[in-house]
Structure formats: C-alpha cells, structure tokens
Amino acid sequence: MNQTRVGVVGYGTIGKRVVDAIRLQPDLKLTGVSKVRADFESSFITEHGIRLYAVTQEADAAMKSSGISTSGLLKDMLAESDVIIDCTPEGTGAKNKQLYQKVGIKAVFQGGEKPDIAQTSFVSEVNYADSLGKDFVRVVSCNTTGLCRTLSRINEEVGLKKVNAVIVRRAADPNEIKKGPINSLVPNPAKLPSHHAEDVRTILKGLDIFTSAVIAPTTLMHVHVVSAQLERASTKDNILSALSKSRRIRLVDSSMGIDSTASILEFAKDLKRPRNDMPEVVVWSDSVYVKDNEVHYMQAVHQESIVVPENIDAVRAMLKLETDPQKSIDITNQSLLG
Amino acid sequence: MNQTRVGVVGYGTIGKRVVDAIRLQPDLKLTGVSKVRADFESSFITEHGIRLYAVTQEADAAMKSSGISTSGLLKDMLAESDVIIDCTPEGTGAKNKQLYQKVGIKAVFQGGEKPDIAQTSFVSEVNYADSLGKDFVRVVSCNTTGLCRTLSRINEEVGLKKVNAVIVRRAADPNEIKKGPINSLVPNPAKLPSHHAEDVRTILKGLDIFTSAVIAPTTLMHVHVVSAQLERASTKDNILSALSKSRRIRLVDSSMGIDSTASILEFAKDLKRPRNDMPEVVVWSDSVYVKDNEVHYMQAVHQESIVVPENIDAVRAMLKLETDPQKSIDITNQSLLG
Numbered sequence: 001m002n003q004t005r006v007g008v009v010g011y012g013t014i015g016k017r018v019v020d021a022i023r024l025q026p027d028l029k030l031t032g033v034s035k036v037r038a039d040f041e042s043s044f045i046t047e048h049g050i051r052l053y054a055v056t057q058e059a060d061a062a063m064k065s066s067g068i069s070t071s072g073l074l075k076d077m078l079a080e081s082d083v084i085i086d087c088t089p090e091g092t093g094a095k096n097k098q099l100y101q102k103v104g105i106k107a108v109f110q111g112g113e114k115p116d117i118a119q120t121s122f123v124s125e126v127n128y129a130d131s132l133g134k135d136f137v138r139v140v141s142c143n144t145t146g147l148c149r150t151l152s153r154i155n156e157e158v159g160l161k162k163v164n165a166v167i168v169r170r171a172a173d174p175n176e177i178k179k180g181p182i183n184s185l186v187p188n189p190a191k192l193p194s195h196h197a198e199d200v201r202t203i204l205k206g207l208d209i210f211t212s213a214v215i216a217p218t219t220l221m222h223v224h225v226v227s228a229q230l231e232r233a234s235t236k237d238n239i240l241s242a243l244s245k246s247r248r249i250r251l252v253d254s255s256m257g258i259d260s261t262a263s264i265l266e267f268a269k270d271l272k273r274p275r276n277d278m279p280e281v282v283v284w285s286d287s288v289y290v291k292d293n294e295v296h297y298m299q300a301v302h303q304e305s306i307v308v309p310e311n312i313d314a315v316r317a318m319l320k321l322e323t324d325p326q327k328s329i330d331i332t333n334q335s336l337l338g
Numbered sequence: 339m340n341q342t343r344v345g346v347v348g349y350g351t352i353g354k355r356v357v358d359a360i361r362l363q364p365d366l367k368l369t370g371v372s373k374v375r376a377d378f379e380s381s382f383i384t385e386h387g388i389r390l391y392a393v394t395q396e397a398d399a400a401m402k403s404s405g406i407s408t409s410g411l412l413k414d415m416l417a418e419s420d421v422i423i424d425c426t427p428e429g430t431g432a433k434n435k436q437l438y439q440k441v442g443i444k445a446v447f448q449g450g451e452k453p454d455i456a457q458t459s460f461v462s463e464v465n466y467a468d469s470l471g472k473d474f475v476r477v478v479s480c481n482t483t484g485l486c487r488t489l490s491r492i493n494e495e496v497g498l499k500k501v502n503a504v505i506v507r508r509a510a511d512p513n514e515i516k517k518g519p520i521n522s523l524v525p526n527p528a529k530l531p532s533h534h535a536e537d538v539r540t541i542l543k544g545l546d547i548f549t550s551a552v553i554a555p556t557t558l559m560h561v562h563v564v565s566a567q568l569e570r571a572s573t574k575d576n577i578l579s580a581l582s583k584s585r586r587i588r589l590v591d592s593s594m595g596i597d598s599t600a601s602i603l604e605f606a607k608d609l610k611r612p613r614n615d616m617p618e619v620v621v622w623s624d625s626v627y628v629k630d631n632e633v634h635y636m637q638a639v640h641q642e643s644i645v646v647p648e649n650i651d652a653v654r655a656m657l658k659l660e661t662d663p664q665k666s667i668d669i670t671n672q673s674l675l676g
Contacts, residue, residue: 164502164565166504166550166563168506168523168552168554170523181556181598181600183555183556183557183558183600184556184558184598184599184600184601185506185508185554185556185558185559185560185561185598185599185638186597186598186599186600187561187592187597187598187622187625187636189592190591190592190597190622190624190625190636191592191624191625192625192626192627192634192635192636193627193634210565210634212504212563212625212634212636214506214561214563214636216506216523216554216555216556217554217555217556218519218521218522218523218554218555219521220521220522220523221523222523223523223525223552225504225550225552227502227548227565253528254525254527254528254529259524259525259528260519260522260523260524260525261522261523261524262519262521262522262524263522284525284528286528286529287525287528287529287530287550288530289530289531296530296531296548296550297530298525298528298530298550298552300523
C-alpha cells in the first residue's frame with residue numbers, strides 16, 4: 001500500500017497521541033515530529049525511532065548541544081510530508097499556516113485556533129464529507145467534539161429543537177503544573193454564553209444551543225450536563241439506542257461503579273489503553289432522562305484523547321484516502337478503540 | 339425586652355454560626371449549646387461564656403474527664419429554652435424530634451432532614467408566613483435556599499414557566515478531611531434529576547424545575563448555572579433590578595475581579611465578616627443573559643453560612659415574635675450583613 005506521509009508539528013498532550021495514532025494506521029506513515037524545545041520528550045522521540053525535526057536553527061542547535069540528534073528542520077519535514085497535523089498551542093497554528101501555504105502543503109489544525117483558519121471545522125461522524133479534498137481543516141476542541149458526537153446522534157434520531165449545555169471544565173491537564181484553580185470554581189467566562197455554542201454551530205449548522213462553562217479543580221476529564229428540547233417525543237430507550245450506534249460514544253452505568261471521571265479512567269486502565277486514554281465520549285446511561293420531547297443527560301470528555309480519532313479521519317478526508325466517512329471511521333476505531 | 343430563649347443542638351458548620359447569630363439578635367437569648375463530643379469546640383464554648391449541655395450522661399462524663407464543665411444535659415437545656423434550633427447531621431434531627439415532642443418544645447430543623455419532619459419548609463423571603471405559630475419548621479438546604487432566593491424574585495417579577503438548574507457542588511466543607519473527591523468530577527447522582535428540584539418545590543410550590551448536580555473537588559462554595567423560560571419577555575436590567583431588591587442576594591461583576599468562588603470569599607474577608615462568611619447568594623451580574631422570555635445566570639452559594647439568616651427568621655415566625663416577614667428579615671440582615 002502506498003502510504004500517505006504525515007508530519008506532526010508539536011508534541012504536547014495532543015501531538016504525542018496523534019503521533020502514536022498515525023503509527024497504527026495501515027494507510028499512513030509518520031514522517032516525523034517537529035519540536036521547539038530540547039527536553040525529555042525530544043530525546044524520547046529519537047530514542048524510539050521517530051525522526052525529530054527542530055522548528056528553528058536555534059532549536060536545532062539547542063537539541064544538538066543536549067545530545068539529541070535531529071533529522072533537520074521543520075521545513076525539511078514539510079518537504080518530506082504529504083500533509084501536516086499541527087498540534088501546537090492555541091494561536092501558533094495560525095502563524096504556522098503561512099508556512100504551510102508558502103510550501104503548498106495541506107494541514108489539520110486543532111480547536112484552539114479560530115474557525116476561519118480552515119475551510120471547514122471537523123467532527124468525523126457529522127461532517128466528514130465537507131473536508132474531502134480540502135487544504136485546511138480544523139478539528140474542533142475536546143468539549144465541542146464531545147457535544148457534537150452525542151447531539152448529532154440525537155438530532156438524527158428525533159431532531160433537536162433547542163439545547164442547553166453546562167460544561168464543568170477540568171482546570172488543567174495532568175501534566176500542567178502552572179495552571180489553576182486548585183480550590184475554587186471559576187465561571188469561564190462569567191459573561192454568558194460561553195464560546196462553545198458558537199463552536200458547536202461550526203459543525204451542527206444553525207443549531208439553537210446555549211452553553212455555559214465553569215472551571216473546577218480537577219485534571220481528569222470535563223463533564224457536560226446537557227438538556228434539550230426535541231422536535232418530537234422520544235423515550236429513554238430511543239435515545240440510548242441512538243447513542244449506542246456510535247463506537248465513539250461509550251455508555252456506562254453508575255450502578256456498575258463507573259460513577260465519576262476517576263472511575264472512567266480507572267476503567268481505561270483496565271482496558272490497557274495506551275496512556276489510559278478514553279477517546280470515546282462517555283455518557284452515563286442512567287443519567288439519560290426523557291419526558292415527552294425533553295431529554296437530559298450527563299457525559300464526560302477525556303480532553304487529552306477525544307480529538308485523536310478526528311485528527312486521523314481529517315487526514316483521510318483531505319487526501320481523499322477514503323471518500324466514505326464510515327470506512328475511515330472504522331479503520332480509526334479499529335486501531336484506537338480495539 | 340423579654341427575650342426568647344433559644345437552645346442550639348449541635349455545634350458543627352451550621353450550629354456554631356447559628357449560635358453566633360442568636361447572640362446578635364435583640365429579641366433572642368442563647369440558652370446554650372448541646373454537644374455530644376468532648377473536643378476543642380466543647381472547651382471553646384465554655385471558655386467563651388456559653389453554657390454547654392451534654393447530650394447524654396456518657397457525653398457528660400467524657401467532657402468532665404476532659405476538664406470541660408457542663409451546665410447539665412440536653413434535657414436540661416430543653417427545659418430552660420422556648421425553642422430549639424437543631425443543627426445536627428442529616429438524620430439525627432429526625433431522632434431528636436421525638437425528644438422535642440415529648441417535652442413539648444418547638445424546633446427548627448436543617449435541610450438534611452426529610453421535608454415531612456416539619457409542618458413546613460422555610461425560606462424567609464418566600465414563605466415566612468407559612469411558619470407563623472408552627473411547632474416544627476425545616477430550613478431547606480444551602481443549595482435549595484440559594485435557588486429559592488433568586489428564583490422567587492424572578493418569579494415575582496416576570497413569572498417562571500420552566501427552570502433548569504445545574505449545581506456544581508463543593509465536595510466538602512473546609513474542615514472536613516474525610517470526604518472527597520480530590521481529583522474527579524462526580525455526577526450526584528448520575529440518575530437524573532437530582533433531589534434539589536423536589537426540594538425547591540417544597541418552597542416554590544408547583545414550579546416546573548429540573549435539577550442536575552455534579553460534585554467538584556473544592557471546599558469553598560457551590561456554583562449554580564440557572565436557565566429559565568419566563569412567562570413574559572424581560573430584559574437584563576429588569577432581572578438585575580428584581581434581584582437587587584433583596585439584601586440576601588449580592589450582585590458582583592467578574593470584570594471587577596470577583597471572578598471565582600475564591601475571590602468571593604476574599605471579598606468576604608475584606609468585609610471583615612466573621613468566619614469570612616457570605617450568607618448572601620452571590621449572583622454574577624455579567625452572567626445574567628436575557629433574550630425574550632429566556633434567562634440564564636450563574637450564582638454562588640456559601641454552604642457554611644447561607645442558611646443562618648433563615649434559621650433566625652424561622653424562630654421569629656414560629657414564636658410569632660414578628661408577624662411581618664420583612665421586619666424579621668430586616669433585623670436579621672442588620673445583625674448579619676451589616
């Protein structure tokens with residue numbers, strides 16, 4: 001099989017998982033990783049047979065003086081790749097885009113970037129086809145991805161008339177030691193609505209949705225409390241059946257002991273998932289409450305891993321490696337969800 | 339003035355604050371405090387001129403052997419009081435009620451008890467008159483009190499058609515070291531709705547309200563995200579004006595730096611409030627979003643102190659010390675809110 005060469009820019013929370021995911025795909029080949037800092041992750045990369053590219057000459061010199069051998073600069077990685085997945089922090093993707101345009105390479109961006117960085121925003125199960133052949137695609141943020149996955153299923157099944165979602169955000173990723181709060185709840189922002197509603201509408205066009213967010217002192221996962229008015233009356237079984245059609249939605253029941261974000265990730269450990277990841281959005285099935293045309297439910301989002309499958313599918317759409325969304329989704333699911 | 343003699347059973351988070359509040363009222367006199375354990379709080383009580391009553395003979399012996407002098411047993415305190423405020427942990431109030439009935443003394447219970455322990459549940463600004471002359475009254479929980487205070491104002495102003503509230507609960511009080519979570523979000527419960535909706539209806543009869551709750555690892559305050567459909571169209575100014583009519587609702591603006599539960603309590607410290615308390619429910623004015631007949635807002639509830647004014651007012655209603663609700667509320671506010 002002629003493999004598509006994918007370069008990854010940035011090796012943070014998302015980048016390192018995207019790197020691992022690319023290496024599991026039959027049709028993709030990792031060119032390498034571009035990084036800016038000489039640190040334990042840079043040496044980890046080279047020690048594990050992955051080509052490391054320095055973003056700048058200065059970074060290259062710093063890496064070499066730390067005994068880390070590089071395979072060249074970012075521009076070299078671009079030349080050796082068919083597509084880039086940009087996993088840099090918020091705002092950096094926008095700067096990098098100029099570089100990608102200059103050399104004429106396609107790129108996937110993350111949800112920290114503004115929607116207009118790309119020709120379309122992306123959630124695999126909702127609008128894969130919109131990205132076919134596109135040059136620049138933006139995978140939406142973890143919270144937006146989680147909302148779109150479940151809302152799109154309910155929308156298909158019974159139609160969404162109006163949605164209200166409250167997002168309890170994790171304060172920091174487990175590896176972040178400079179962020180807070182450590183003992184406070186923080187409206188994020190206090191001025192309503194939060195930006196998530198607009199971001200969801202980049203995927204579910206025209207949806208009447210209102211979102212609010214509060215940051216809580218935890219590192220594991222986000223939790224969403226979703227309420228919606230439906231176009232027509234439904235039942236709990238109906239909603240659960242709609243949600244269970246996606247392998248990227250995992251239904252759990254608190255009565256079986258999966259009663260918190262902590263126990264969800266304990267379960268991920270038991271599944272022997274790499275890095276204890278849970279790329280599925282996790283819906284508590286016992287939280288699903290339906291009365292006539294009203295539904296309420298609670299779900300949890302693993303911010304470190306939920307967008308990884310989307311990044312892989314976006315590449316397949318942009319390169320037209322698969323024109324049938326479900327074919328790409330199935331390959332990705334098989335490799336990441338087992 | 340002939341002062342009404344009030345005995346307090348239990349000296350935990352609520353009890354100690356109720357004790358302090360009683361001592362600030364011109365028409366009330368603290369008989370003393372009944373406690374079960376010989377600990378630093380027992381000796382603190384006696385060292386500060388408050389009469390300590392042991393719940394049982396055993397407790398009395400334990401206190402005396404710890405060098406703490408008591409003024410007798412709980413039954414003695416009941417005999418010397420006109421009314422009891424029971425601040426014992428959830429479920430204990432129900433057991434104590436039998437004792438109060440036996441000796442024929444009126445009692446206020448806390449929100450941890452089931453509604454049927456009392457003849458009515460109580461939130462001062464909503465249903466004070468229902469408690470006039472009653473023998474047993476239940477002050478509702480901190481979350482329910484916070485919801486009722488703001489919802490009742492909006493209901494009076496423009497009418498509430500339907501309410502959805504998401505409660506982000508603090509995991510433990512600052513003094514509690516055996517409760518969690520310390521790094522997880524916990525649906526509480528996962529099975530929706532949470533009990534708060536029903537509890538709100540003990541005060542705002544017949545209100546169409548749905549509630550969900552998630553526990554977060556923080557000790558300071560709860561945060562509520564409230565959404566409601568109104569009977570008629572309103573404006574942000576209209577809602578803010580309705581809320582500002584109550585001194586038990588404090589409006590803050592995140593743009594002035596009061597942007598989290600931590601900064602609310604920092605502000606309470608600056609106000610030199612005893613124990614850094616904030617008995618008002620705190621509404622972020624910039625969170626108030628109104629569009630046509632829909633309102634959204636965020637508020638914070640200081641679980642340690644919000645129900646203290648209600649406990650005082652309940653006594654005045656039950657003993658008919660004030661038959662005009664606002665008169666009692668004003669006296670209490672003056673003493674506690676400055």
